[in-house]
Amino acid sequence: MIDVIKRYRGFLVVLACVGLLTIINRGIGIKAISISARSFVEMLFIIPPIFVLLGLLDVWVPRESMVKYMGEGSGLRGVLLSLFIGSAAAGPLYAAFPVSAVFMKKGVGFSNIMIFIGAWSTTKIPMVLFEFESLGKAFALTRLIVDVPGIIIIALLLNKLGSREEIKEIYQNAEKMGSNP
Amino acid sequence: MDPYILYGVTLVLLWVSFMKDKNKTKMSLKKGWKSFENILPEFLVVILFVGTLLAVLDPAMISKLIGGDSGWIGVILASLVGSITLIPGFVAFPTAALLLQAGAGYMQIAAFISTLMMVGVVTMPVEIKYFGKKMTLMRNLMAFIFSFFVAYVIGKVAG
Numbered sequence A: 001m002i003d004v005i006k007r008y009r010g011f012l013v014v015l016a017c018v019g020l021l022t023i024i025n026r027g028i029g030i031k032a033i034s035i036s037a038r039s040f041v042e043m044l045f046i047i048p049p050i051f052v053l054l055g056l057l058d059v060w061v062p063r064e065s066m067v068k069y070m071g072e073g074s075g076l077r078g079v080l081l082s083l084f085i086g087s088a089a090a091g092p093l094y095a096a097f098p099v100s101a102v103f104m105k106k107g108v109g110f111s112n113i114m115i116f117i118g119a120w121s122t123t124k125i126p127m128v129l130f131e132f133e134s135l136g137k138a139f140a141l142t143r144l145i146v147d148v149p150g151i152i153i154i155a156l157l158l159n160k161l162g163s164r165e166e167i168k169e170i171y172q173n174a175e176k177m178g179s180n181p
Numbered sequence B: 001m002d003p004y005i006l007y008g009v010t011l012v013l014l015w016v017s018f019m020k021d022k023n024k025t026k027m028s029l030k031k032g033w034k035s036f037e038n039i040l041p042e043f044l045v046v047i048l049f050v051g052t053l054l055a056v057l058d059p060a061m062i063s064k065l066i067g068g069d070s071g072w073i074g075v076i077l078a079s080l081v082g083s084i085t086l087i088p089g090f091v092a093f094p095t096a097a098l099l100l101q102a103g104a105g106y107m108q109i110a111a112f113i114s115t116l117m118m119v120g121v122v123t124m125p126v127e128i129k130y131f132g133k134k135m136t137l138m139r140n141l142m143a144f145i146f147s148f149f150v151a152y153v154i155g156k157v158a159g
Helices: A002-007 A009-024 A026-060 A063-070 A075-087 A093-105 A110-122 A125-135 A137-161 A164-177 B003-020 B022-056 B059-066 B071-084 B089-101 B106-118 B124-157
Strands: none
Touching (some): A002 A009, A009 A026, A009 B022, A026 A093, A026 B003, A026 B022, A063 A075, A075 A137, A093 A164, A093 B124, A110 A164, A110 B106, A110 B124, A125 A137, A125 B089, A137 B124, B059 B071, B089 B106, B106 B124
């Protein structure tokens, strides 16, 4: 029980702040709560399949094949796969992080993890289609053409700038994430 | 992927998994649940925080900040707003289209959209839990700087 409170203390603090805000400014407080409630429901709708898929991936896909297709030495194939998987995803960016933890457990290379995160954040296919519709061809296409190399360059830079030790630590941390907190 | 397609794919795979091995399927679901429960506290913080932020920063407010001929100052403001907020695309794109119609520049809108997607200040607690402080800061900083480049190019091409 104490563990649960400890883990949720950040949430409880923010909740208390929102409560305080509601007392000070009723209008904004109530709006904040209703927007949060709506995004919570949205989260409950979109997130379950992501975590079910993540579990299936963890149990069924052997480490060797993930290493082969997306590991350190997977080259262009790994880059393209990471771009594709990230772009085919659904859901907010913060859902991509638990998925990348499972990828790390399976031995996916660090630059490919970062490419996957980049693609999830910017080139998700339904979002790009929607962008074409609302902001026009010139805007969406230009952004896509600039973003894809940008994502890859940022990923490679992050891989270079992080020391081997740091990256190793991140992988060890990911190992713990799937098990009990 | 459309959420319904995602559900469809997930259900099919779950069914295939269940047919092949009930125990492994159970284990998958357990692992999925554990991963979710593990990050739930951070998710809740992000959701509450974003809700509060959006209650204060409504589209009218955003348009005031980055509308008109705000130039590079507007680009910087747009990037800051985009970095801090977390608006789903199906709200952000129509809002951006409205702002464009209302006279906001392409460069500012591009900076807003790009940082909105790539930089996540409020989701940092989640990101740090997986990638550590240094990597998270570096990724967000690079994405922030990169967004200026994106804004510049889109301003040239589309503006």
